[in-house]
């Protein structure tokens with residue numbers, strides 16, 4: 218860390234600071250005093266890439282949202298990989314892309330005003346509007362949409378533990394959030410934003426009690442919940458690590474596909490850290506097929522992966538990331554799991570608003586921009602062969 222501090226000051230100036238690791242597992246660095254409106258030099262990008270490779274989750278706090286745009290955010294994302302269009306933002310073969318992952322019809326980008334998410338601008342007019350953007354890569358995550366709620370706010374149970382898009386041949390490597398507005402009230406009896414309603418996730422029946430209990434321990438202030446699969450792997454006995462490194466998982470995009478084999482254990486090319494990539498039997502219950510361990514029956518695969526998931530979800534590998542407006546938070550999907558927290562919906566007060574923007578990237582990091590992904594590679598791995606336009610790279 219001493220070395221990191223010295224390099225940080227040399228590259229970003231003496232205002233720049235780093236704190237961490239913030240998680241008990243040894244993950245998470247938090248940088249302050251870095252202005253991402255300015256393009257990054259190769260050395261600056263290199264330092265941040267290295268920070269992520271070693272610490273799995275990196276927060277670059279305090280972007281000035283009166284200047285920092287989603288174009289700046291997308292340019293920044295290009296250093297981590299090729300930004301990938303989100304299925305909410307395009308039609309495929311004339312149908313919403315989210316509905317049918319198998320369809321290979323023509324891609325049609327949906328302009329911002331025709332996206333269902335444009336309704337978030339109607340909830341708090343003149344007070345809270347989405348940052349302007351047209352890019353198909355931006356996913357807007359909000360707990361409000363359309364007219365203000367009436368009656369009591371409701372609290373949803375949170376999502377299921379997962380990594381982003383592990384179900385494609387080339388999985389998402391890095392994802393990132395920009396926080397625009399985070400919930401402020403802490404007025405439950407326990408001093409939190411919401412009380413845990415239990416449940417959530419839509420998990421299949423039949424998981425054991427302990428795994429179910431661990432899955433349901435979720436943060437209550439709108440934080441994103443993470444689990445550190447590099448620390449969890451490092452904590453296993455050597456013999457077991459060696460066995461796990463031989464394991465291949467059969468992943469499928471759709472039920473009935475033959476699918477392909479993908480390694481359970483990945484090694485980070487920069488830090489050499491080994492980690493479990495998405496060690497979950499059914500991370501998207503009823504949306505994507507469950508995973509089979511090569512050479513095992515489906516039942517045995519479930520037992521094997523449920524045990525690993527319970528290992529990874531232990532409190533000592535967990536970290537809840539509190540979102541603060543202006544913070545950019547980046548995570549490595551090969552070295553972490555994450556989950557969305559219980560959130561209020563049907564809200565009446567802007568204080569309860571949770572508004573985040575997500576970008577996700579595939580492929581290799583790039584110290585300098587523009588990236589030079591070949592059109593063939595983009596066609597094979599990125600929807601519609603999307604490439605961040607020049608005016609965004611040069612913003």
Ligand SMILES: [Fe+2]
Nearest residue numbers: 379380381555
């Ligand atoms: Fe996610």
